Amino acid sequence: MTSAYQHLTTTFQRLARFSHLSAIAGWDMQTMMPSAGSRARGEALAELSVLQHQILTSADVSSWLNEAEQETLNDVECANLFEMRRSWQQASLLPASLVEAKSIAGSRCEHAWRKQRPANDWKGFSANLKEVVKLSRQEAEIRAQANGCSRYDALLDIFEPGMTSAKLDRTFGDLKHWLPDLLQRVAAHQAQGHIERPVGPFAVESQRQLGLSIMKQLGFDFNAGRLDVSAHPFCGGVPEDVRITTRYNNNEFLSAMMGVIHETGHARYEQNLPKQWLGQPVSLARSTAIHESQSLFFEMQLARSADFLQLILPQVVAQFGAQPALNLDNFIRLNQQVKPGFIRVDADEVSYPAHVILRYEIERALISGDIEVDDIPTIWQEKMQDYLGIDTRGNYRDGCMQDIHWTDGAFGYFPTYTLGAMYAAQLFQAVKRALPNIESQIREGNLQPIFDWLQQNIWQHGCRFSTQQLITHATGEDLNPVFFRQHLEKRYLNQ
Numbered sequence: 001m002t003s004a005y006q007h008l009t010t011t012f013q014r015l016a017r018f019s020h021l022s023a024i025a026g027w028d029m030q031t032m033m034p035s036a037g038s039r040a041r042g043e044a045l046a047e048l049s050v051l052q053h054q055i056l057t058s059a060d061v062s063s064w065l066n067e068a069e070q071e072t073l074n075d076v077e078c079a080n081l082f083e084m085r086r087s088w089q090q091a092s093l094l095p096a097s098l099v100e101a102k103s104i105a106g107s108r109c110e111h112a113w114r115k116q117r118p119a120n121d122w123k124g125f126s127a128n129l130k131e132v133v134k135l136s137r138q139e140a141e142i143r144a145q146a147n148g149c150s151r152y153d154a155l156l157d158i159f160e161p162g163m164t165s166a167k168l169d170r171t172f173g174d175l176k177h178w179l180p181d182l183l184q185r186v187a188a189h190q191a192q193g194h195i196e197r198p199v200g201p202f203a204v205e206s207q208r209q210l211g212l213s214i215m216k217q218l219g220f221d222f223n224a225g226r227l228d229v230s231a232h233p234f235c236g237g238v239p240e241d242v243r244i245t246t247r248y249n250n251n252e253f254l255s256a257m258m259g260v261i262h263e264t265g266h267a268r269y270e271q272n273l274p275k276q277w278l279g280q281p282v283s284l285a286r287s288t289a290i291h292e293s294q295s296l297f298f299e300m301q302l303a304r305s306a307d308f309l310q311l312i313l314p315q316v317v318a319q320f321g322a323q324p325a326l327n328l329d330n331f332i333r334l335n336q337q338v339k340p341g342f343i344r345v346d347a348d349e350v351s352y353p354a355h356v357i358l359r360y361e362i363e364r365a366l367i368s369g370d371i372e373v374d375d376i377p378t379i380w381q382e383k384m385q386d387y388l389g390i391d392t393r394g395n396y397r398d399g400c401m402q403d404i405h406w407t408d409g410a411f412g413y414f415p416t417y418t419l420g421a422m423y424a425a426q427l428f429q430a431v432k433r434a435l436p437n438i439e440s441q442i443r444e445g446n447l448q449p450i451f452d453w454l455q456q457n458i459w460q461h462g463c464r465f466s467t468q469q470l471i472t473h474a475t476g477e478d479l480n481p482v483f484f485r486q487h488l489e490k491r492y493l494n495q
Contacts, residue, residue: 005064007064009279012087012281016280018051020238025048027243030231046104065085068081069081080277080281080282090158094139098135102132102409105135108128109131110407113404120395125401151367152411158412159410159416160467171479176357182488182493198320202249207253207257208227210316214260215227218261224239238270239283242270244260258304258335259345262295262296265298268294272454282463286470289423295420296420301427308442313328338351340354340388343402359414362380377400422483422484423471425483425484429487435450
């Protein structure tokens with residue numbers, strides 16, 4: 001006789017296969033699909049979302065969840081059942097009509113953004129964004145009433161289970177206290193030296209080959225993934241078929257190079273999730289912040305270190321030729337330069353948190369109804385001026401239209417970027433304690449000990465444990481932002 005738990009695993013395996021199709025169709029929409037296909041693809045993805053929602057919220061699943069609670073299960077099965085119930089609870093709160101409407105509105109907004117951003121068309125973009133915000137507020141209100149929390153916390157919990165805006169305010173409040181002073185001190189420190197800029201143009205194919213070479217060095221499995229181009233870099237697909245993207249600029253190569261490294265961090269996590277549990281909720285990444293910790297571990301902790309930059313410099317020179325800007329000392333200064341700018345994904349790691357805090361404060365007020373979409377540009381300008389000293393008036397393409405996260409209603413996502421940076425710093429410190437000779441191994445190109453440590457402590461566990469349990473097991477303590485501050489001060493002030 002088939003147990004209730006077995007019925008659930010079969011159902012969630014089916015849902016995982018639909019998610020696979022949705023992920024690849026979404027990847028194609030952002031990389032290969034002709035513009036005329038936007039409406040049909042959006043409707044198809046919405047139909048698929050509704051089908052998954054109907055399966056997950058069926059009476060059978062509800063009954064099986066209750067029955068499975070009484071069955072004898074091992075630790076992994078119990079963790080899987082917990083994640084199944086969480087998925088069911090998240091889905092069962094929303095009517096299928098809202099799921100469909102959100103999917104269609106998000107696809108329409110994201111696709112239109114691709115043309116509206118280059119045209120600096122805030123008016124056109126805001127018209128679509130208003131519909132996304134309206135539906136996101138409806139979702140937030142439903143979830144908030146069910147969970148007894150604020151609208152924003154209800155959405156935040158989707159991406160980072162257990163996190164609240166009260167906790168974020170404490171963590172980010174401390175960060176806002178010391179970050180401006182650190183930025184000023186680093187600027188003064190770096191003003192003492194000259195940085196030579198690389199002279200282009202830099203052929204896209206050469207940039208692509210450099211990215212592929214570094215991906216190979218970082219252990220990316222090309223039998224289970226690929227690199228492509230999109231308007232906004234991302235990592236998608238499924239563990240068996242991970243799709244990462246970047247964007248190229250003929251005038252400079254560093255942003256594409258680091259973008260590829262960042263997405264490779266995401267991809268390595270996905271490719272090394274527990275294969276024996278694939279198709280089940282317990283095999284998924286623990287949370288968005290943990291996912292970001294892996295990409296920022298690769299990009300910020302590892303790739304911007306002097307040791308790694310020394311390792312990859314010959315590959316850079318092989319693609320672009322020798323020039324004064326590509327001597328080792330200058331190459332390190334280039335990649336460790338702190339210079340506040342408009343674009344979050346291109347930001348250095350010292351100014352990066354200011355971009356995230358700005359987004360967090362705006363989207364929280366937007367979801368709560370304290371501000372409206374039309375208020376965003378003015379508030380954006382005020383916060384960019386206050387936090388980074390940058391004027392964005394009238395520059396929507398490099399301001400509030402610069403990326404896609406709000407287009408599909410991913411409110412509650414942005415805080416996880418800086419949480420991920422903090423986790424990454426804490427994890428890298430733990431790696432250095434476990435591997436005392438790691439700096440010399442990096443210079444020699446022996447990165448496998450790092451990957452083995454991540455596999456042992458993060459990747460293999462999926463979401464079997466809570467974030468707190470996972471980080472405590474890996475580092476000896478829960479999230480401690482002190483490691484992030486110490487890392488920034490050591491790298492950028494040599495303290």
